Each structure stands twice: as structure tokens, then as C-alpha cells.
Amino acid sequence: MSALYLHIPFCRSKCHYCSFTSSAGCSDLFVPYVAALKKELSSIATDNLSPLQSIFFGGGTPTILASDLLTEILDSCHTLFPMAPAIEISVEANPGTVTEGSLRALAHAGVNRLSLGVQSLDDGDLKNLGRIHSADEAYAAVTAARSAGFANLNLDLMCGLPDQTVSSWQQTLDRALALQPEHLSVYQLTVESETPFAELLRSGRLSLPAEEDVIEMDRRTVQSCRDAGLIQYEISNYARPEFECRHNVNYWENGEYLAAGVSAVSCLDGVREKRTNDIRDYIGKMTAGLPVVVERECLSADASLRETVIMGLRMVRGVCRDSLRSRYGRDVAEYYGPILEKLCNLGLVELTATHLRLTERGRPLANQIMAELV
Numbered sequence: 001m002s003a004l005y006l007h008i009p010f011c012r013s014k015c016h017y018c019s020f021t022s023s024a025g026c027s028d029l030f031v032p033y034v035a036a037l038k039k040e041l042s043s044i045a046t047d048n049l050s051p052l053q054s055i056f057f058g059g060g061t062p063t064i065l066a067s068d069l070l071t072e073i074l075d076s077c078h079t080l081f082p083m084a085p086a087i088e089i090s091v092e093a094n095p096g097t098v099t100e101g102s103l104r105a106l107a108h109a110g111v112n113r114l115s116l117g118v119q120s121l122d123d124g125d126l127k128n129l130g131r132i133h134s135a136d137e138a139y140a141a142v143t144a145a146r147s148a149g150f151a152n153l154n155l156d157l158m159c160g161l162p163d164q165t166v167s168s169w170q171q172t173l174d175r176a177l178a179l180q181p182e183h184l185s186v187y188q189l190t191v192e193s194e195t196p197f198a199e200l201l202r203s204g205r206l207s208l209p210a211e212e213d214v215i216e217m218d219r220r221t222v223q224s225c226r227d228a229g230l231i232q233y234e235i236s237n238y239a240r241p242e243f244e245c246r247h248n249v250n251y252w253e254n255g256e257y258l259a260a261g262v263s264a265v266s267c268l269d270g271v272r273e274k275r276t277n278d279i280r281d282y283i284g285k286m287t288a289g290l291p292v293v294v295e296r297e298c299l300s301a302d303a304s305l306r307e308t309v310i311m312g313l314r315m316v317r318g319v320c321r322d323s324l325r326s327r328y329g330r331d332v333a334e335y336y337g338p339i340l341e342k343l344c345n346l347g348l349v350e351l352t353a354t355h356l357r358l359t360e361r362g363r364p365l366a367n368q369i370m371a372e373l374v
């Protein structure tokens with residue numbers, strides 16, 4: 001598997017919960033950033049790369065860039081990298097930044113998967129989150145995406161939001177499922193430090209749902225998605241058969257991936273590299289031909305095995321024991337010994353002849369279980 005991640009670090013304005021690397025109000029940097037990104041792409045395209053199976057434009061808000069700038073980046077990729085015939089090319093899009101025309105241009109450039117950051121279909125939630133769009137604009141974006149020809153559509157939703165109730169979550173979920181997306185991602189809100197939400201939480205002005213309500217929201221998500229024909233294949237992700245996100249599956253299988261752009265992380269030949277978080281620094285360094293990587297970590301075989309297990313347990317099918325053996329020469333049962341036996345006896349994980357996976361009972365406790373295996 002060969003995958004390429006491209007980070008677009010711009011947004012129209014910052015959402016109140018967001019800790020991603022993105023800046024608002026820097027439209028003067030769009031053109032120089034794209035030039036720098038293309039320069040980095042030239043520098044990472046080496047002769048011996050296997051064909052790319054996926055490209056993912058993430059952010060930030062990639063669709064804040066005019067479609068001709070995104071097309072320019074994609075054209076560079078086509079020139080520089082070998083590509084598999086059935087390559088998956090995804091773009092994250094904010095419903096407040098797309099039109100049928102802009103989406104048509106992306107589809108024309110080869111983008112075949114659109115991931116819409118809907119987050120909620122309740123205007124009160126969207127306002128609380130500081131999103132730039134309304135529920136109606138999210139509906140309009142879905143209609144525009146379909147009209148533009150997108151047959152592989154993901155909707156991102158968030159649950160556990162301030163003032164959200166189990167029934168208001170169910171309503172958002174039902175509305176989203178009625179749009180018949182091929183893929184749905186549902187993330188529970190976590191309040192990250194140094195966000196406006198963190199400050200509101202500290203001062204007691206953020207009213208979050210009780211833990212048992214969030215557990216019930218999760219239970220209803222699994223059930224409603226199943227009823228709608230979307231199969232849970234990862235802790236937070238649901239898809240129709242054949243529509244799993246291949247780019248993300250590669251991450252969860254701890255595969256190798258290339259990356260370019262501000263804050264982007266690549267992992268190749270056991271070396272993980274992270275690029276600078278600063279947009280101007282990135283543009284300046286790329287323009288001057290200087291390195292943009294600010295952190296480099298060489299993973300030991302041991303650390304890599306544990307990561308493969310932890311990431312793989314996020315997938316409902318779990319970790320393939322044969323793949324692990326051929327990659328590291330170790331069997332997972334022998335590697336973890338009594339810790340694994342204990343988790344199996346508690347009914348939290350299941351070890352079959354072929355896979356290690358979380359049980360349905362273990363899935364809501366994934367973080368605690370992973371902490372034992374890390």
C-alpha cells in the first residue's frame with residue numbers, strides 16, 4: 001500500500017473545539033502555500049515508489065482553496081507519482097465552502113471521494129461548535145456533491161456535544177442516514193487544551209452530556225447505522241460494503257504513507273517524520289530549499305509491533321496474526337502472554353486462529369484496553 005496525505009492548513013474561521021493545525025484569515029498565503037507544497041511533492045517523489053493507492057487532502061479546510069489550486073496540486077501528483085488505476089482520491093470539504101460548480105471541478109480533476117464535515121444537522125449544535133455553516137447548507141452541500149457526480153460520500157458527525165441530548169443526537173443521526181451516505185464517521189467530542197471549549201469547561205460554562213448519555217448515543221449510532229446498511233468497520237467509522245476508506249485503513253493497518261504540507265506526518269521504512277506547524281516557516285523553508293521536517297523518529301521493531309496491534313484493534317476485524325508474524329516474526333499471543341490472557345478471560349478481546357480483536361463488550365472500553373497493550 002502506498003498512500004499520500006496532503007495538509008491544507010487554512011480555514012474560514014476556527015471552530016470552538018478545534019485543535020488541528022489550521023489558521024483563519026490568511027488568504028494571501030494560499031498561492032505561495034500551494035507553490036511550496038508542489039515543491040515538496042517534487043522532493044518526495046523518488047524513482048522507486050510503488051503506485052499510490054490513495055491520496056487524501058485533509059486540513060484545515062482543503063475546499064477553502066479555489067478548485068483550480070486544488071487541481072494544480074493534483075496535476076502535480078499525477079505528473080510526479082505512479083498511481084494505481086483504482087486510486088482513491090479523497091478531499092475533506094466544509095459545507096460552507098462548496099458549490100456544485102466547485103465540486104464538479106474537483107470530480108473532473110480526479111477526486112472520487114468527498115468527505116463532508118457536517119458535524120451536526122441541528123443549527124443549535126452548529127452554532128455551539130462555531131461552525132461556519134447551517135444544517136440547510138449541509139443538506140445543500142450533499143445535493144451539490146451528488147449532482148457533481150460523487151458516488152462515494154462520507155459525512156463526518158460529532159456526538160457528545162454541549163447541550164446535546166440522546167434524542168437530539170438521534171435526530172441528527174436519522175437525518176444524516178436519510179441522505180444515504182456511503183460512509184459515516186462519528187467522533188465523540190473531546191475537549192482539547194488551548195481551545196475555546198477548554199476555557200469554557202474550566203470556567204464551568206460548557207454543559208456536556210452525562211457519560212451514560214454518551215454511551216447511549218454510541219449504542220444508538222451502531223444500531224441505526226446497521227439498520228441503514230452501514231457496517232461498523234472501525235471504532236468511529238461505518239460504511240456500505242466496498243466503501244471503507246482505504247486511505248484510513250492503511251493507517252489503521254500501520255502501513256507506510258507519504259505526506260506533504262504543514263504539520264503533515266509521513267512514515268516510511270520505519271522512520272516517522274513530522275513537518276513544521278508554522279505556515280510561513282513552511283513556505284519560507286520550501287522556497288529556500290531548506291528542510292521542513294522538524295521531528296524524526298526511528299521506530300524499533302518492538303514499538304512498531306505494539307503500534308500495529310493498537311491501531312489494528314480500532315478495526316472491527318482486528319489484527320491479522322499472520323500479517324503480524326510475517327512482518328515482525330512474532331505471534332501476538334506469545335508477545336503479550338498473560339496480559340492478553342487476562343483481557344481474553346474478561347471477555348474484552350477475542351483471540352481467534354487468525355485475528356486478535358476487541359469484543360462488542362470491549363469496544364466501548366477500547367482506550368483502557370489499548371493502554372494495557374501499548
Ligand code: SF4
Nearest residue numbers: 011014015018059060
Ligand atoms: S473546519 Fe475543521 S479544521 Fe477548520 S477550524 Fe473547524 S474543525 Fe478545525
